[in-house]
Amino acid sequence: MSLARTRTTIPEDARREGVLAALIAHLVRAAGRSAGALAEWQRQVGSVVTWRGWATIIGATLAFAVGYGLGWVELISIGWGLLIIGVLASAWLLGRGASSVxxxxxVSRVVVGEPATARLVAANPGRRRWGGVKLExxxxxxxxxxxxxxxxxGGSFDRSFRVPTERRGIVRVGPTRTVRADPLGLxxxxxxxxxxxxxxxxxxxxxxSALSSGFIRDLEGSPTRDLTASDIAFHALREYLPGDDRRFIHWKSSAKTGTFMVRQFEETRRSRLMVVLDLDAEAYVDEAEFELAVSAAASVGARAIRDARTVSFIVSGSPGPGASAMRELPTVSRDRLLDALCVIERTERxxxxxxxxxxxxxxxxxxxxxxxxxxxxxxxxxxRAAASKLPPGVETIAVQCSPEGEATARTVAxxxxLGIGxxxxxxxxxARSASVA
Incomplete structure (x- = not known):
């Protein structure tokens, strides 16, 4: 049994339609590339030619069109003059100058009010002297x-300058750019x-001071820096003192030293400390109150991080459907927390x-x-309304900030x-609360 080989014949009309479709696709791609190149050229030209330069170009074009069209020699002369001025202005921009700036x-972090400086160095490894360029x-x-x-x-221009740090925030420095411009500003x-x-x-x-209040003693908690005579986190050995529990005498060390030695432990505690910073603009009389509140909250959060406590730093969120009323800032380290606080602002929303x-x-x-x-x-x-939303048993301390105000402390229900100035x-x-506790 043999299989017959068949040959499919493509109609001439279909073949022409395929060629036409491929040609159209090619033209569309070429038009896209040309449009992109034209847009890039317009962007580059637009960043070089000022409004005065555009006025000169348009004036020269109109002068040539009207002058040659009506035979006015005066307009033709004006057109050539404007063209020569534009060419000379373009030639003024030739050259790159310094090869490195x-x-x-x-430093990348400072405290508000601390001095901070930056340094700028422009080098000229070229064969001739270079200068007169504006540096922005x-x-x-x-x-x-x-x-x-x-x-x-082989020379250089070295300049140090001060970066403003009068206010908390992020100060962006740069980018450094050299500017060449003709005397007429075209x-x-x-x-x-x-x-x-x-x-x-x-x-x-x-x-x-260490935030000792609000701790829950727990053998499954995390070790602290407070030493105790009985716990599970071993710290060191020390000499026996009257009143120490004899169960914790380390007999091998005592035999070596000839003195009774007892084990000393780090107390393990478990708790979560929460700092809530109010961002509602209506809660503050002025900007100074808010800045003092940010500093007070940051001080408490930084101390909790230093003490290796479990801490959550909360700021107000945005009201509305689908939005959370709170926002948590990172507390993995002191710098991460303070970085986040750089951009925190009070808001009416x-x-x-x-x-x-x-x-x-x-x-x-x-x-x-x-x-x-x-x-x-x-x-x-x-x-009090905010404190009532927290679970029972949570020790709550409210801090009201009033710059240069009188320090007060009271207990209400x-x-x-605490009122601080x-x-x-x-x-x-x-510190007083810790000593009383």
């Missing part, structure tokens, strides 16, 4: 400018030399403090000590309310 920021450097919201002097071959060519560097300005914090406390109680189990940090416009009834007031009051 380096921007260095020695954005620093925060302002732009610093220098006119580079004549730099000889053309302007910028060359970017460096990336943007960021300086994080942390809120001011103060060292406070923040959830009220009671809703924030309710959301935190639902999402964060095991809280034993809570700090509610806010301003003086948040009254005691609002603070089981809620401790300075960060030092917070340290003194917490």
């Amino acid at each position: 380096e921007l260095s920021l020695p 450097l954005p620093v925060g919201r302002r732009i610093m400018e220098w006119v580079l002097p004549a730099i000889p071959r 053309m302007r060519r910028e060359i970017v030399w460096s990336q943007v560097s960021e300086l994080r300005v942390h809120p001011r914090t103060i060292a406070i 923040a959830s009220v403090l009671a809703e924030v406390a309710r959301a935190a109680a639902d999402e964060l189990p095991g809280v034993s000590l809570a700090f509610l940090v806010t301003g003086t416009a948040r009254g005691v009834p609002s603070l 089981g809620l401790t309310v 300075y960060l030092e007031d917070l340290r003194a009051m917490l």
